[in-house]
Structures are given as C-alpha cells and as structure tokens.
Amino acid sequence: MESAVANLLSPGEEAIVASCGAFGERWGKICVAYGAKPIFVRSEWGTPTDPEAVRKALKEHPKAGAVFLTHTETSAGTVNDLKTLGSIIRETDAVCVVDAISGLAGQELRMDAWNLDCVVAGSQKGLMCPPGLAMAALTAKAWKKVESSKSPRFYWDYRTIRASVPQNETPWTPPVTLIVGLSEALRMIQEEGLENVWKRHLSLSRAAQAGLKALGLKLFSTAPCSVLTSAYAPDGIKGEELVKRMRVELGVSIAGGQEQLKGKIVRLAHMGYMDFSDLVIGLSALERMLGLMGYRVPEPGRAGKEAQAALVS
C-alpha cells in the first residue's frame, strides 16, 4: 500500500480516499505520511463505499491524482462495488488504486475489465502463504503517474523493479522461500480454476452467514464479502472476551473488531485454504462459548445444519 502511494502521488497532491473501515483509513494515513492531501469519502463501517459520493468528490476536486479503494474491507467484512467505481474513475485523470490484500483470489476481481489502474495484494490472505511478499499490478495510465511522481522512494521504486523484470530478477535480494511457496499456491489456484475459487469462497460466506443467523446473531455488514463474515456480538456478551476464551479454552481462533468496533463484533475468516470443516468447527466453538458465557442460543445445533444447507444450495 505504501509503495502505491509513494509511486503514484507527489507531495501536495490531492487524492480521494474512499473509506468504509480500518484499511480504507490506512490509505489516508499513508497519503499524509507522503505529504499528499487525502480527501475522505467515508461511509459507515459495514456499509460499502457509495460510488456516487466518489463521483461527486472527483467533480469537486478535479486535480485529485488518485482514488484509493478497498476491495474487501476486512475490518468490517464488506465488499465494494469496484466495477462501478472503476467506470466512474476511468472518466477522469485520476488513477484508481485498489487494496486487494484480502480479496485477491477470494472474491471476483477483474483488473482490466473494471478499469482498475493499480491493484496491490499480499501473500498472506487468499494466496495462502506466510506474510512477507507484496505484489502490485499497474496499467499504462498508472505507469504515467509513476514516471511523473515527485515522491521520494528507493526500495519501493516501481521503475527500478520494472527494469529488472526482463532479466528475470529483482533489484534487491528477494525472499526466495516465499516466492517458491507462492508459485505452488498459484499452481493450486490454477488447478482449481480462479472462478471456482471465487465460487467456493462465496459458498463459504453464505454458509457462515446462515450459521451466524441461526445462532441468533445479527450480521454486521450490509454488503458481506466472500472472504470473512462479521456479526454483532450479542447484547451483554463482550466480543473481546468471547474471542479470547474461544482461543484459550477451545483452541479456535476467530477475530474481534478493530478500533471503533473493538468488543462489538466478531469476524469469521474463511479465505484461502480455510474450508467448510474449519467453518463448522468455528461455528460450533462459537456456539459452545456463547453458551458458557450465558447466552442462550435459539436452537442448539441449528447453526451447523443451516450452514450445511446454505452451502449445498
């Protein structure tokens, strides 16, 4: 994410930052660190970015050099309508920059067809590898911005990195073990077929939604993404305690809320190599811990059943 800002913007330049959660906010913080001027288009956490609000911001700030977007906002479990956003940004001089760190290989993403100019991702989410590798893809429109940017950069300089590609090299010592791991992960994805991978994630997200609802929980996001499902912690149950006790007492890791959502929501990840068995274990551990904490599940055992039914249909 930092490399995208360092290469695409210049100090003093305006940029639209569409934020619907903690990762959208991060785009803004990086812009400030590089002396750029973020103009926030915020929606409530859990609600996706409104494309019309982005259109309006671009009209009001015609000099904005970039629009920063999030594919799947993992802090809230929300997917953004990148196709519509891309078609709006395309009509302007701004480049469309997407954080697809958790969404890549988990949810439909079509860089060329949707007019996305720079997409960044990491090795540790849908790509199933340990953390440590980052990737960025750029269109010709984005490369023009890279060439005109006046931001200081060295390690992150896309121009230096691009120059070593024809030699099949990287400018600096690469994390070879991670690259070998990534190539195996990509082989697995290719074998299954990318569209089938998207479908599998979508199916898991439907199962997670059905399971959480059967536990009597209210889903948090109005546009749930495929890679992670979020729900409000029930009244009287402290989300942080729930997450911690599940990990310590039942050996199952789910996530709580970040920043303003701390203690208020729980998040079940189902990306990458996570499969239906993991999801069922997660739901049943959640049911057990909710019970231990004094919450009455509407119908014990129903979550697994509902998840199964949602998955099959």
Ligand SMILES: *Cc1c(COP(=O)(O)O)cnc(C)c1O
């Ligand atoms: C995980 C993630 C990142 C990377 O954040 P870390 O703090 O390095 O874990 C960025 N954006 C999104 C949407 C993510 O899910």
